[in-house]
Amino acid sequence: MEITIYQIIPELDKEHVKFRELAYLQSLEYSTPNAQIYEAIYHGKVDASSLEDIYRIFNRVTESDALFLDSIGFTGHSLSVSDIVEIIDSPDKSRFYFCCSIGFQQIAFAKNLAMGKVLNHDYADPVSFTRQGSFYLCFMDEFDVTTMLCSGFSLERCKYSQSQLGYRLCLQRGDNPSYIREFLTRPSLLLFASDSGKPPEELFYQISDSGLKVSLYPSHSPEKIKAVEAWCQKQDIFYEYI
Structure with a gap:
């Protein structure tokens, strides 16, 4: 049979x-x-x-x-x-x-x-996270570091491919449609106070007098989020990792 x-x-x-x-x-x-x-x-x-x-x-x-x-x-x-x-x-x-x-x-x-046999179960991390309020959320996506002003977010497990689980990040931005990103591995999320404004470009680029920008980090370097963390510390801005 x-x-x-x-x-x-x-x-x-x-x-x-x-x-x-x-x-x-x-x-x-x-x-x-x-x-x-x-x-x-x-x-x-x-x-x-x-x-x-x-x-x-x-x-x-x-x-x-x-x-x-x-x-x-x-x-x-x-x-x-x-x-x-x-x-x-x-x-x-x-x-x-x-x-x-x-x-x-x-x-x-x-x-x-239905999915095929899942290759990457993670029974230790089945919990969904939700947060409401007003804050900036900084994370790495497939393109570069992204920082967005949010009125809420959720992070949950999702189907990433026919045989792999991933993470779905949904950001709410007031009355605008939700911004959704999916990741194969759990993204590092840095949340910081909304009244601080976005981190300055000088954190990530060397900018010449003519306006030419030269990146200080490789495109997908986790050091970019660490630079935002250091900026928050220097400015005495509340932040936390989710």
């Missing part, structure tokens, strides 16, 4: 539905599990003729069970409530089953929205 097993990615589980029954999802007004928070933890052919066989195979009850699952490339937790089993009848025909506390229930599932 050819199958794929999907499990919820903890870092994306904002509504805490992992290990919860299907009835709980329905109480949140989900007609079907949200495929975007699932990853395909295993795909292959197994010696099984029923869902009960699959359940027995993918449970790490004994050490020999664990060794067998490791040998076939299964790195997830024991098959549990909220997991989804796809039974592949043909290349264009599949059935999906939600693992309940007792048995399985057939469901609809948008497998094209």
Whole structure:
């Protein structure tokens, strides 16, 4: 039997539905599990003729069970409530089953929205950060150091690619649309007081009398944020790293 097993990615589980029954999802007004928070933890052919066989195979009850699952490339937790089993009848025909506390229930599932096996789980940092107020936020993006006046921001885990998690930074700027940036690794965010104004260009450039600018740092040097930190210290400006 050819199958794929999907499990919820903890870092994306904002509504805490992992290990919860299907009835709980329905109480949140989900007609079907949200495929975007699932990853395909295993795909292959197994010696099984029923869902009960699959359940027995993918449970790490004994050490020999664990060794067998490791040998076939299964790195997830024991098959549990909220997991989804796809039974592949043909290349264009599949059935999906939600693992309940007792048995399985057939469901609809948008497998094209699920992630492949995630390469960079970071269970130590699943928390989303939110801050409201008026402040400047300084960070490095793919272009250069950016400093923006904000009325709030949020940083949360997100899907970065089909097999990697990242971080989504959303900045609010008054009534203007949010500014959104995504990063593969967690960005260093320096927050400082809004009444101080932006850091002067002289922090980053040597400026000639004719106005010619010569950068003092390579484009993506983390020293640029350290220069802003030093400027805040010298000006006695409140700042903190998020």
